[in-house]
Amino acid sequence: MIKDFVEKIKKTKDLQEAQRLLFRLCPQSPKIEEALAFAMEAHRGQKRKSGEPYIIHPILVAAITAYVTADETMVAAALLHDVVEDTSYTLADIEERFGGEVASLVEGLTKIVEIRSEELIPSSSNEKLITSALSFRKMLIASIKDVRVLIVKLCDRLHNMLTLEALPSNKQKRIAEETLVVYAPIAHRLGIASIKNILEDLSFFYLFPQEYQKIDHFISSHKVELQMKLNSFIDTVSKTLIKNGFRAGEFQIIGRIKHYYSIYLKMQRKGISIEEVLDLLAIRVLVPKKLECYKALGIVHTNFKPLIMRFKDYIAVPKENGYQTIHTTVFDRSSIFEVQIRTYDMHRTAEYGVAAHWKYKMGEVGVNLKWLENLQYQNDNIEEFYELVKNDLYSEDISVFSPKGDVFTLPRGAVALDFAYAVHTDVGNRAKVAYINKQKATLLSELKNGDIVRIELAEEPILRCSWIDAVKTSKAKEQMRLLCRQKYKEINARAAVNMLASELRIEPDQMRQWLLAHGLEHSLHRIATEINYLKEVKNRYLSEYRKSKGMLYLLAPKHVKLEPRELDNFIIHTSHPITHVEFDYCCHPKRGDEIVAFKEGHTAIVHHKMCHRAQKLIDEGRPMLFIEWKAQTLPRYKLIALLPDRKGALAQFLSYLSKLDINIVSIELGKNVEQTNLCEMEIEAKEVDMDYLRKKIAQKVKIIEFINSQDAYNK
DSSP: OHHHHHHHHHHOOSHHHHHHHHHHHSOOOHHHHHHHHHHHHHTTTOBOTTSSBTTHHHHHHHHHHHHHOOOHHHHHHHHHTTHHHHSSOOHHHHHHHHHHHHHHHHHHHHHHHHHHHHHOOOTTSTTHHHHHHHHHHHHHHHHTTOTHHHHHHHHHHHHHHHTGGGSOHHHHHHHHHHIIIIIHHHHHHTTOHHHHHHHHHHHHHHHSHHHHHHHHHHHHHTHHHHHHHHHHHHHHHHHHHHHTTOOTTSOEEEEEEOOHHHHHHHHHHHTOOGGGOOOOEEEEEEESSHHHHHHHHHHHHHHSEEOGGGOEETTTSOOTTOOOOEEEEEEETTEEEEEEEEEHHHHHHHHHGGGGSSOOSTTSSSSOOHHHHTOOOSSOOHHHHHHHSOSOSSSSEEEEEOTTOOEEEEETTOBHHHHHHHHOHHHHHHEEEEEETTEEEOTTOBOOTTOBEEEEEOSSOOOOGGGGGGOOSHHHHHHHHHHHHHHHHHHHHHHHHHHHHHHHTSOHHHHHHHHHHTTOGGGHHHHTTOHHHHHHHHHHHHHHHHHHHGGGGGGSOOOOOOEEEEETTEEEEESSOOOEEEEOTTTOOOTTSOEEEEEETTEEEEEETTOHHHHHHHHTTOOEEEEEEOOOOOOEEEEEEEOOSSTTHHHHHHHHHHHTTEEEEEEEESOSTTOTTEEEEEEEESOOOHHHHHHHHHTTSEEEEEEEGGGGGGO
8 A cells, every 4th residue: 555655655764774665666776776876975965954864865756666666767767866956966977877768867857846946936926826837837848758757756746745844834835735736736647646645635734734634533533433334345345246256356345535635625615524525435346357347337236326426437438647447436324435446457557657557658658648749849838838738737626817827717617608707797798709729619618727718709798598507607607697687678578568569459559658658668577477467557558548538448458358378388378369389480499498479360479588580570569478388397306315313303304395395205214224214205396406405405414315316317
């Protein structure tokens, strides 16, 4: 386990002990022995901030390098990585003694240090992300010829992070921040999960000490309980696999508690405490062949209830960095476990990425290195840089840029239109087309970290009411709704005149004049959407008309009773004998869309309210009808929850659901003999916002699973 190894590295303070550790991991070849002797001579008399001999650092960096890869040249370069920077020896000396390959790696590592000292500004600056990313760019420049430079640098950074206690607090935070923003993402990008996780946790310790302590206290105080659950689940899965055809010894199951920074991110994303993080525990099932991964998956899903929303198949569709694993999450005895299934080869690649391979030339390893191979460095243009390395600086939020270099932080999954609204409301409203990294793109194109986005504007605001669910940010959603509400209000006001005129059998112009004369211009929109208000205005007109005509009231319309008529999926309130509903050819609205209806004989012709043809017909004063969708069946949800372990808990929970206007379709309690307070139910709710509904229900019970019954695979 790399955690145990890292603990040994951290505790190693003695020169002889460091050498023993290195040679336990690396063959004591003439090349390594010579590199060690040369490094010891070069660093003679130098001390670290902690007071230890400096030479211990490169020896331990070499040990970490040897742990993740068997490449002798990399281990030699690790031993020599600080020689050129910190001593009187030159790169020519290295090349003369150890050859061009080792010298090339040392040169790349030395360049990284030089550029870092020049480019990386203090962490107190508002530009820290850009500058750290520029440092990242320079690292890529230095290592483009050989990706091994990156791996040795990550090993160097890991040892630096393990010895940060010797530095003052401000430097600890600065280095930790740089590590989290620049180096951990590089480890992730190269697929070296083992180093990435440790770098993240070490950075987390220095950057958010209070949050780290809270998680550490919880894990430490529940360690026995968590380990017992984990051991029990591993034993159950192992027996289940053997029972279903696997032989003992041909597979391996590794259990783990998730690393602290990933727990913290989950708490931040969902706004929950650590007590509410359900999937703290995870296992990995390792099998010899790819096909056996799917056999193991079938056995796991057959014997444990899967949470289908959390299923991912990265074997069929590998990640860009070569990562291949099946991810699923299952429920067992009131606990949730993440289960990862992969082959032994996939496991080594997942843990050590490119470092797991013997060959490092571009295209010869199983990891996609095109992102390194294709980089072009013509100048120091920040726009071009971010176009090239635009993924994974942050794992959850992304940072995108205007052509001038202004930074905008958006949630992962945000589209170009989200960026437009982040710049300014008017830019979002008038956005016509986007240019992402100088390439023309739709406004619904998903953005990636570091994208440079330019928005081309129209003269007037553009309505995109059907796009509201496609944008990610609350600002974009709210501003789009506001613009659409204003437009709908305007259309409703114009349609109201035609509806009243149609029912009262008068001309639209005459109707409009009466409405204006009675000061109703500001409430016209209500007439087209509120049937009772339509009736009220209609009755007011008839009453006044009859009074004004005296004995001539007999000439006024007599039978204007708006009766509801159910036709197909619609309810039409009218005094006309409407018998059919048809859709015109131009817009085909779907259920729930805003609609209008025009009267043609005994038929109602339905259009989407935003249809250009419909708006033209409204302006022409065509007879219109008050129409609405028939009420739809309430959405159904499947809920699995743990009730409080007390008498009357179910009755109290059902009473609470009733107050939320939730109907119980079916319910099962005590089905699980080991967890008698586990409740499974199907419910109906008028509330369609699942996130809101989940939060309200979670106030009373611990939710294990909550999905839309009609669409479980798409939620």
